[in-house]
Amino acid sequence: MTTTPAPSPVRADAPPGGERIIEIEGLNKWFGDFHVLRDIHMSVNKGEVVVVIGPSGSGKSTLIRCINHLEEHQQGRIVVDGIVLTDDVRNIDQIRRETGMVFQSFNLFPHLTVLENITLAPIRVRKWRKSQAEERARFFLEKVGIPEQALKFPGQLSGGQQQRVAIARALTMGPKVMLFDEPTSALDPEVIGEVLEVMVNLAKEGMTMIVVTHEMGFAREVGDRVVFMDAGHIVEVGTPEHFFTAPREERTKGFLSKIL
Amino acid sequence: MFQVIPPRPAPAGAAGAAAWVRRNLFSTPVNGLVTLATGGLLLWAVGSLVTWSLFDASWGQVWANLKLLAVFRYPADLLWRPLTVLAVVMLLLGATAGAARQDEILRGAFWWVSGFVALVALVAVLAWSSVRVPWAIAGAAPFLGYLLGRARPEVLRALPWAWALSLPLGFFLLYGVVPGSGLLRIAPAREWGGFMLTLILFSAIVPSFPLGIALALGRRSRLPAIKLFCIGFIEVVRGAPLIMWLFMASLLLPLFLNTDPNNLPAIARAYVMITLFSAAYMAENVRGGLQSVRRGQTEAARALGLSGWQTTRLIVLPQALRAVIPAIVGQAIGVFKDTSLVFVVGLTDFYRVTETIATQPESLLITGGVKLELYLFISVVYFFFSYRMSVASRQLEKRLGVGTR
Numbered sequence: 001m002t003t004t005p006a007p008s009p010v011r012a013d014a015p016p017g018g019e020r021i022i023e024i025e026g027l028n029k030w031f032g033d034f035h036v037l038r039d040i041h042m043s044v045n046k047g048e049v050v051v052v053i054g055p056s057g058s059g060k061s062t063l064i065r066c067i068n069h070l071e072e073h074q075q076g077r078i079v080v081d082g083i084v085l086t087d088d089v090r091n092i093d094q095i096r097r098e099t100g101m102v103f104q105s106f107n108l109f110p111h112l113t114v115l116e117n118i119t120l121a122p123i124r125v126r127k128w129r130k131s132q133a134e135e136r137a138r139f140f141l142e143k144v145g146i147p148e149q150a151l152k153f154p155g156q157l158s159g160g161q162q163q164r165v166a167i168a169r170a171l172t173m174g175p176k177v178m179l180f181d182e183p184t185s186a187l188d189p190e191v192i193g194e195v196l197e198v199m200v201n202l203a204k205e206g207m208t209m210i211v212v213t214h215e216m217g218f219a220r221e222v223g224d225r226v227v228f229m230d231a232g233h234i235v236e237v238g239t240p241e242h243f244f245t246a247p248r249e250e251r252t253k254g255f256l257s258k259i260l
Numbered sequence: 261m262f263q264v265i266p267p268r269p270a271p272a273g274a275a276g277a278a279a280w281v282r283r284n285l286f287s288t289p290v291n292g293l294v295t296l297a298t299g300g301l302l303l304w305a306v307g308s309l310v311t312w313s314l315f316d317a318s319w320g321q322v323w324a325n326l327k328l329l330a331v332f333r334y335p336a337d338l339l340w341r342p343l344t345v346l347a348v349v350m351l352l353l354g355a356t357a358g359a360a361r362q363d364e365i366l367r368g369a370f371w372w373v374s375g376f377v378a379l380v381a382l383v384a385v386l387a388w389s390s391v392r393v394p395w396a397i398a399g400a401a402p403f404l405g406y407l408l409g410r411a412r413p414e415v416l417r418a419l420p421w422a423w424a425l426s427l428p429l430g431f432f433l434l435y436g437v438v439p440g441s442g443l444l445r446i447a448p449a450r451e452w453g454g455f456m457l458t459l460i461l462f463s464a465i466v467p468s469f470p471l472g473i474a475l476a477l478g479r480r481s482r483l484p485a486i487k488l489f490c491i492g493f494i495e496v497v498r499g500a501p502l503i504m505w506l507f508m509a510s511l512l513l514p515l516f517l518n519t520d521p522n523n524l525p526a527i528a529r530a531y532v533m534i535t536l537f538s539a540a541y542m543a544e545n546v547r548g549g550l551q552s553v554r555r556g557q558t559e560a561a562r563a564l565g566l567s568g569w570q571t572t573r574l575i576v577l578p579q580a581l582r583a584v585i586p587a588i589v590g591q592a593i594g595v596f597k598d599t600s601l602v603f604v605v606g607l608t609d610f611y612r613v614t615e616t617i618a619t620q621p622e623s624l625l626i627t628g629g630v631k632l633e634l635y636l637f638i639s640v641v642y643f644f645f646s647y648r649m650s651v652a653s654r655q656l657e658k659r660l661g662v663g664t665r
Contacts, residue, residue: 070559089567097565107560111578120574121564166560173564 009039012227012237018045020079021177021208022067027076029059029066036062038232040076044177049209051219051240054229055255060212063229064179067210068092068099081176097125100170104182106162108154108169114141115150118169126173133172140168144198160191164198171202178202180211216260220244228252313636321630322637325617329638332453332608332616336390338436341447342456343394345430347401350377352422354405359416361409365655372648374402427466434460449525453608455641457527461599461609464534465592471535472542473581476550477572479543490543497540502533503601509533510605530602538595545587549580582660589653593646610638 014020020043027040036059044050052060065071067078069085069092078085080095109117118140119133128136141147144164146157154162163183170178180199184192196218203209203222213219219226219240226243228236228251236243236252244260247253286292322329331342350373357363357370381399385392409415436446452460478490497505509529514520553576561571581588600611608616614634617623623630 068563070563093565093567096563099563101560101563103556103560105554105556107554107556109557109560109575109579111582121561121566124570124574125565169564 009041010234010237012040012042012050012225012234014043014045014048014225018048020044021046021081022210023077023079024067025077027063027066027073027078029062029071029073029075036232037066037073040234042227042234044208044210046176046208047206048224049203049211049222050225050227051223052210052212052227052229053214053216053219053255054235057231058229059232060229061181064101064181064210064212067177067179068096068101070101093125097173098175099177099179100173100175101179102163102166102170102181102183104185106154106159106166106186108162108166110154113151113153114146114157114165117154117165118172121169121173136172137168140171141165143171143201144168145194158191159187160194163187163195167195167198167202177208177210180209180213182212182214184213184215214259216244228255230255317633317636318626318630319633321617321620321623321626322633324622325613325620328454328617329610329613330454331456332613333451334453334456335447335451338443338445338447339391340394341433341436343391343398345426345433346377347394347398348426348430350374350398350402351405351408352419352426354402354407355409355415356405356419356423358406358409358411359413359419361406365652365659368655369648369652370402370406374406376644377402427463449527452527454613455610457602457607458596458599458610460527461531461534461602462592462596464531465538465595468535468538468542468595469588471539473546473577475539475543476546479547480550494540494543497537498544502537502598503604505533505537506530506601506605526602526605526607530605530607534595534599534602538591541591541594542588545584545591546580548587549582549584550576552583553579585660586653586657589649589656593649593653596646596649597642610641614638 022042022044024040024042027037027042028035029037040063042050042063052063054060062071066073067080067085072087081098083091083095083098085091085095108114109120112120115134115137118137119128119130122128122133122136123130126133138147138150141150144167146161146164149157149161149165154165157165167183183199184195187195192215196215199209199211199218200222211218211223223240226238226240227234228243228247228249230251236247236249238247243252244256247256285295327336331339334342353370353373357367361367378399381395384395385399388395434447434452435449437444439446475490475494478486479494481487481490509532510526513529513532514524517524557575557579558571561575562568566574600609602609603612603615614631617634618629618631
């Protein structure tokens with residue numbers, strides 16, 4: 001009896017020569033019986049912007065949620081800035097301090113003001129003094145363009161403003177990597193631009209970013225690499241130019257033809 | 261070309277009192293008849309109640325027994341002690357309302373309660389010479405507290421501690437220190453009763469609050485032993501009526517603690533039982549709140565590096581509790597009235613005193629007895645406080661937008 005050899009998975013390796021900040025080797029994850037991530041190999045260099053695209057249910061959100069252990073993976077190795085992700089709580093918290101995350105639904109804390117939202121973690125986790133934390137918070141609020149909203153509550157802000165606060169909140173912790181999980185999907189069309197603008201500036205300043213998004217304009221403009229996922233696999237990897245002009249795989253072509 | 265259309269008044273007959281009456285009470289001939297019939301019935305019922313209470317009722321026995329209704333057999337020469345506790349509590353309430361006076365709900369509740377106390381204090385100063393001074397102090401305390409809180413809002417930070425401390429101190433003062441005689445002699449718990457006992461038992465809602473939160477969190481714990489214990493406790497306690505638990509407490513608790521039933525005052529047993537009973541319901545209320553906090557909140561907190569306990573304490577619990585404040589006030593109303601069940605274990609609370617008074621020789625001499633008068637009196641007092649709590653609950657719901665979601 002012959003067994004068919006396991007197909008060799010597509011690797012999304014960072015270009016050689018750079019300093020590796022994230023390494024994912026042979027990542028597999030199941031939700032119950034459902035095999036949601038299959039043999040994922042991926043690495044990211046410092047300062048790189050990696051855009052992950054794919055149809056919904058393809059596992060792209062789950063992938064970046066594994067990086068800061070919001071989801072538990074069953075097989076494989078994840079290394080963030082030299083720290084190997086294990087089940088140890090201290091180890092997980094260490095990685096979470098180095099990775100900022102921005103969610104689709106903002107997830108600001110509604111009972112705290114904008115300033116308190118931002119300073120909570122620096123004060124409680126980094127043990128900064130309140131004045132120091134507030135100074136940094138105001139710096140980043142300035143940066144995302146809404147310094148005047150510091151004392152308001154999230155419910156008083158528009159969606160675009162809330163998402164910018166969420167970005168400032170993540171940045172104030174001084175992360176080495178930023179993970180964006182469909183940051184513009186829940187926004188009204190007229191405010192998507194203001195959030196993307198913040199992200200573009202962040203990329204230009206050299207922040208390492210992994211962005212799950214449907215914003216192809218963003219991918220084309222600032223992405224160093226685009227990773228296309230489908231049904232838990234990495235299907236194709238390449239530069240934005242390659243992707244939007246000459247995709248190889250049929251699945252990629254099919255997906256792009258639907259959304260472009 | 262676009263032009264702004266200026267607002268016009270509504271057509272006649274669509275607004276105003278007359279229109280409201282026509283629309284809501286007399287919209288059809290049948291509705292008109294129903295309105296007239298129920299209105300007549302209501303008028304007749306209220307009318308006869310008013311006539312009865314003004315002309316036929318004999319309020320003398322209620323007036324003569326106000327001390328029994330208030331504190332039952334608590335020694336008359338020691339009445340300054342409960343009144344001191346009252347004064348301290350009112351001072352704290354005043355300070356809280358004064359320091360947080362932008363909070364309309366708290367302020368409204370404060371005026372209601374302190375108005376009641378001030379009214380009784382006024383009666384006391386005029387009519388009851390033996391307790392004139394402590395009542396005057398208790399009557400003035402809330403307003404002094406209010407002024408203090410308003411002048412120095414920074415006391416707000418110390419107030420939670422002051423409240424927490426007032427509970428054990430209050431018990432201490434009520435119970436006394438030394439046996440024998442003197443100002444600080446022990447007042448045996450079997451002599452406590454009346455409205456004071458009702459309020460004491462009502463205060464069981466305070467310890468039941470942290471206990472309920474702990475049970476609710478325990479029920480969500482990942483550790484099976486803690487989870488099972490909490491589920492078991494909550495379900496077992498909720499599975500039987502309070503009256504049965506009170507019986508159990510008077511029989512079982514001494515057995516568990518391996519002590520003679522007489523060593524543990526019935527009040528303590530009832531207090532513990534009401535606390536546990538209320539905690540089980542509190543836990544379910546809090547659990548509802550915990551479930552209403554979206555998962556993204558926890559994820560965002562964890563992603564920022566906050567620990568599990570920090571996330572619970574700083575992110576999840578504040579939101580969960582805010583969402584269930586109206587339910588908790590509702591529970592407080594329930595506990596307030598449920599305390600009347602303690603008569604089954606031999607305690608004489610506000611409700612039970614009516615029995616004592618109704619069987620006095622003086623009462624029995626009155627034709628028809630005085631039960632109706634007594635019941636009416638305590639109903640009014642119960643209603644005065646329960647209704648105010650329900651008003652506060654509705655205001656809270658409105659503020660939190662719970663009712664409108």
